[in-house]
Amino acid sequence: MEKNTPRTVPKSITNCQSASLEPYKFIIQNLKFKITIGWLYPKLMSTYGDRGNILYFSRRALLRDIDTNIVAIDQSVDAEKMKEIDFFFGGGSQDIEQEIVMRDLMGKKAEKLKLKIEEGTPALFVCGSPQIMGNSYEPGMGKKIKGIGIFDIESVHPGLHVSRCIGNTVGEIITQNIGAHLSDSLIVGFENHGGRSYLGNRVKPFAKVIKGYGNNGNDGYEGMVYKNAIGCYYHGPFLPKNPEIADFLITRIIEVKYKQKITLQSLEDVYEKKARDFLFKRFKI
Numbered sequence: 001m002e003k004n005t006p007r008t009v010p011k012s013i014t015n016c017q018s019a020s021l022e023p024y025k026f027i028i029q030n031l032k033f034k035i036t037i038g039w040l041y042p043k044l045m046s047t048y049g050d051r052g053n054i055l056y057f058s059r060r061a062l063l064r065d066i067d068t069n070i071v072a073i074d075q076s077v078d079a080e081k082m083k084e085i086d087f088f089f090g091g092g093s094q095d096i097e098q099e100i101v102m103r104d105l106m107g108k109k110a111e112k113l114k115l116k117i118e119e120g121t122p123a124l125f126v127c128g129s130p131q132i133m134g135n136s137y138e139p140g141m142g143k144k145i146k147g148i149g150i151f152d153i154e155s156v157h158p159g160l161h162v163s164r165c166i167g168n169t170v171g172e173i174i175t176q177n178i179g180a181h182l183s184d185s186l187i188v189g190f191e192n193h194g195g196r197s198y199l200g201n202r203v204k205p206f207a208k209v210i211k212g213y214g215n216n217g218n219d220g221y222e223g224m225v226y227k228n229a230i231g232c233y234y235h236g237p238f239l240p241k242n243p244e245i246a247d248f249l250i251t252r253i254i255e256v257k258y259k260q261k262i263t264l265q266s267l268e269d270v271y272e273k274k275a276r277d278f279l280f281k282r283f284k285i
């Protein structure tokens with residue numbers, strides 16, 4: 001293109017877009033259920049493709065005629081925004097970002113978020129997120145960060161000289177509340193964390209480790225569950241590799257918001273199954 005020539009969109013493309021978008025808009029406005037997703041600090045907490053969880057969740061909901069609306073919960077919003085949220089998602093982040101996030105979240109926002117979780121709002125927190133949703137996180141360098149206390153866990157980074165927990169992972173869900181709703185209790189993912197988390201009495205382990213390190217490389221547990229909030233070390237993105245968890249969350253969210261039990265139409269999940277089988281084969285599971 002020549003310098004200073006304004007870029008114009010060919011007429012054929014604009015026509016084609018408006019022709020295909022109109023019926024789509026009509027469908028969206030008439031959907032019976034709507035889920036508002038509160039995405040915690042998207043710019044600071046989204047490592048290793050964690051944002052794929054949001055895209056996948058929305059797509060999977062829409063395929064079942066459920067509309068989604070994504071709201072960033074970050075420095076730009078007021079604590080009152082939490083009230084609108086039907087599902088919270090928080091991705092991973094590095095130690096320095098966790099500290100920045102907590103500076104904003106602590107106080108009114110944290111109180112409202114905690115209240116929502118107490119009321120049963122479903123949530124998925126990955127890696128760096130559960131660490132700050134716990135009681136405290138001690139980073140590899142610098143001061144201990146006080147967490148929100150949703151999960152009764154303590155997380156400690158043993159120091160920058162100690163190896164990180166990195167690699168592909170397989171686990172088996174042991175939380176009855178979730179496992180009972182799934183046809184396959186195995187979960188797959190990818191972990192990369194320096195911090196080690198230790199569970200207290202007021203939280204349940206999400207899964208047991210089959211391959212990988214899990215919460216701390218010692219006690220054989222992966223992740224944690226409190227009410228309808230799940231924390232895990234599985235990046236990945238986690239939901240596309242574990243579509244049954246995405247569906248579990250969708251049904252639970254509708255149940256909590258609309259007080260209605262729904263059965264989701266099943267999907268083929270061709271690529272999801274391939275991704276899982278690939279890992280199972282590699283690990284001889």
Ligand code: GLN
Pocket residue numbers: 047091092093094095098126127128129131157192193194195196
């Ligand atoms: N800062 C945390 C750790 O290294 C979290 C890392 C992450 O979210 N991947 O343990």
